[in-house]
Amino acid sequence: MSVVAFERFQADGRELVEPALERWLPTEAQAGPLAAAMRHIVFAGGKRLRPALVLLGAQHVGGRRQDALAAAAAVELVHAYSLVHDDLPCMDDATLRRGRPCVHVVWGEGLAVLAGDALLTLAFEVLARHTPPGCPVGAMVVALGEAAGWEGMVGGQVEDLAAEGQVPELERVRRIHAGKTAAMMSVSLRLGALAGGAGAEETEALARVGRDLGLAFQIVDDLLDVQGTTAELGKQAGADAEHGKMTWPAVVGVERSRRDARELVEGALAACPPGAAGAVLQALAQSILRS
């Protein structure tokens, strides 16, 4: 697949997802500063990688992207909430996110906690309300909860906090990244597969692909923090080292980190079950290495 065709796929996905998020988020007329804060983080120019994985998952198993749209919005809402809470002074203490001031900088810490809570709640509401009848909505809510909660993203964030300033160790970094990043990328493909009508085996296989791509994505993110500038990243460069974060390059170095990311992506693609969107998935996976 050409880079142009891949960029076209991503743009098509955003054309579905952006208006859906616009429709399903409260307006400022409805919810004042709470809505403003929720929209500030959701419409901050994110790449919508997780929604793209959801739509891809549905297409890959022969389903319709439209059926997975609620799930695509839901994973982006969960991602947005996690950014707001992660940036709080009691967590990563960030001030800049995607080139703009963090929610707590603009509206205060109390409202930032509440805006995150509202985004997380809305994710489940949107998933259940807008997933079409006939899709396994119960199983989809369970999958999202498992990936976002104590076994997944929140669990990884707890490990991340606890590991600050400790001696870096590969198994621990792997656990942190598996929870913080890979769980949500895995469930993105899983939700797409479920909405698209896939069987259990195909769904599990795609979820494993998402997990390995997610791990590679986080390794690349760690590398960018070491090597990028604040202007390039839209957030403070070098923040990981400053906070004593346990990162992949801190354990194995930059060169091996690059190799590990590439091998994870290649392994994921080799293990990917055949399907209608193989070429797009391949292009998306390669784009992770380039990001």
Next chain:
Amino acid sequence: MSVVAFERFQADGRELVEPALERWLPTEAQAGPLAAAMRHIVFAGGKRLRPALVLLGAQHVGGRRQDALAAAAAVELVHAYSLVHDDLPCMDDATLRRGRPCVHVVWGEGLAVLAGDALLTLAFEVLARHTPPGCPVGAMVVALGEAAGWEGMVGGQVEDLAAEGQVPELERVRRIHAGKTAAMMSVSLRLGALAGGAGAEETEALARVGRDLGLAFQIVDDLLDVQGTTAELGKQAGADAEHGKMTWPAVVGVERSRRDARELVEGALAACPPGAAGAVLQALAQSILRS
């Protein structure tokens, strides 16, 4: 219904709900301090009023309490998360809750934010995973999201924060209480009715009963803060006034607050649709005035 029979009903309910919460929360072996913090707030000797309303709702419409057990646990998990986040220094800045130190006092603010996030996520996961097939699980997830999110509990909390130190005004207090408290008590009866197989009209009628009982409950809670001692309350007495909170008695005085609470409870009971658990619901409503 006698007080003894009512206390028996509550005890029966707790005998269902406590082991369910025990089973569905992670153990410390599984999730370390995150699990400890989640359990600290969930097993802090709460009265389980919201779960009792869920089970009552199911019984009232002729359904089985067992079918509503996941919903009963879910509303308690949402309630628990809201306590953890409300107590944070950037919100109500409390140190004591149910006679014990708050989660952020024991484990720090970062873990308190995350424990709240994990409890909220788990609420939806438990609801979807353990509600029996045949119940309208999609509609139940939507209802819980609506009640807990920007239109309900979180929205009320935002209004509450914004109103601190402002001139008290009855419509504003009503909006705050409707969001912060009544929405979750309303959805408790709604979820019970949905799990019990009620039709739309009966479900709406019960949800309205829950809303009015919830408003009465919050007025009584405001009164207790004025009149109780820290030892009686298990949390700091007089905290509302200290934080410039907009309370019902601050607007209309203690005497009229008592009368408003009584009238709301009587009105709710008069409007309650007939059903199998009318006597218990009546006793529960009266217990709100006594609490």
